[in-house]
Amino acid sequence: MTTTDAAPDEALRSLLLSRIRDVPDYPKPGVVFKDITPLLADPTAFNALVDALAALAARHGADKVVGLEARGFILAAPAAARAGLGFVPVRKAGKLPGATLAQAYELEYGTAEIEVHQDAFAVGDRVLVIDDVLATGGTAEASLQLLRRTGAQIAGVAVLLELGFLGGRARLGPALGGAPLEALIAV
Numbered sequence: 001m002t003t004t005d006a007a008p009d010e011a012l013r014s015l016l017l018s019r020i021r022d023v024p025d026y027p028k029p030g031v032v033f034k035d036i037t038p039l040l041a042d043p044t045a046f047n048a049l050v051d052a053l054a055a056l057a058a059r060h061g062a063d064k065v066v067g068l069e070a071r072g073f074i075l076a077a078p079a080a081a082r083a084g085l086g087f088v089p090v091r092k093a094g095k096l097p098g099a100t101l102a103q104a105y106e107l108e109y110g111t112a113e114i115e116v117h118q119d120a121f122a123v124g125d126r127v128l129v130i131d132d133v134l135a136t137g138g139t140a141e142a143s144l145q146l147l148r149r150t151g152a153q154i155a156g157v158a159v160l161l162e163l164g165f166l167g168g169r170a171r172l173g174p175a176l177g178g179a180p181l182e183a184l185i186a187v
């Protein structure tokens with residue numbers, strides 16, 4: 001199944017998928033955790049992933065790349081640098097030193113609050129939001145709501161892996177407001 005606006009080739013998808021490990025019953029019973037650490041440890045796969053994400057930033061005309069703490073940082077920061085763009089962290093509450101805006105949200109396995117610096121963007125900046133996994137969509141939805149409050153425009157959301165059975169794409173629709181959601185892999 002392909003759910004991307006511009007699907008990467010099958011070889012890339014296969015490579016990426018082969019480096020993601022299923023961990024049953026983590027962090028709680030019934031959740032199958034998608035562990036990306038084998039992918040990060042493989043320089044060929046990691047480099048290909050960073051290339052693909054940087055290409056999406058260029059394709060969607062992003063001025064800045066936003067990463068969602070913590071695993072999103074690992075993907076978004078190198079993608080921003082490769083695309084020649086600045087990186088902005090959206091952090092869990094209480095970690096940013098400057099004046100912030102905050103947004104609460106629900107996870108597949110808990111609740112959380114995220115923050116961004118109020119002055120992270122110039123007026124009208126187009127931002128590509130990058131994360132590793134789209135599950136229920138709560139994190140990405142909250143990040144879009146938060147980012148819009150800064151005055152940023154949403155260029156799109158890009159994730160490595162979409163867990164389609166959790167319905168995140170549908171939940172995210174209103175917050176996307178027509179911006180693209182790119183999933184390099186969907187299961």
Ligand SMILES: O=P(O)(O)OC[C@H]1O[C@H](OP(=O)(O)OP(=O)(O)O)[C@H](O)[C@@H]1O
Pocket residue numbers: 068069070071072106107108112131132133134135136137138139140168
């Ligand atoms: O679509 P959702 O249901 O919101 O779930 C996806 C989010 O959950 C994970 O983050 P988590 O909060 O577990 O934190 P981490 O990146 O710090 O490990 C993942 O990295 C996404 O950010």
Ligand SMILES: Nc1ncnc2[nH]cnc12
Pocket residue numbers: 031032033034035108133135136
């Ligand atoms: N099943 C899952 N695996 C990895 N990260 C997640 N974030 C939310 N659900 C997840």
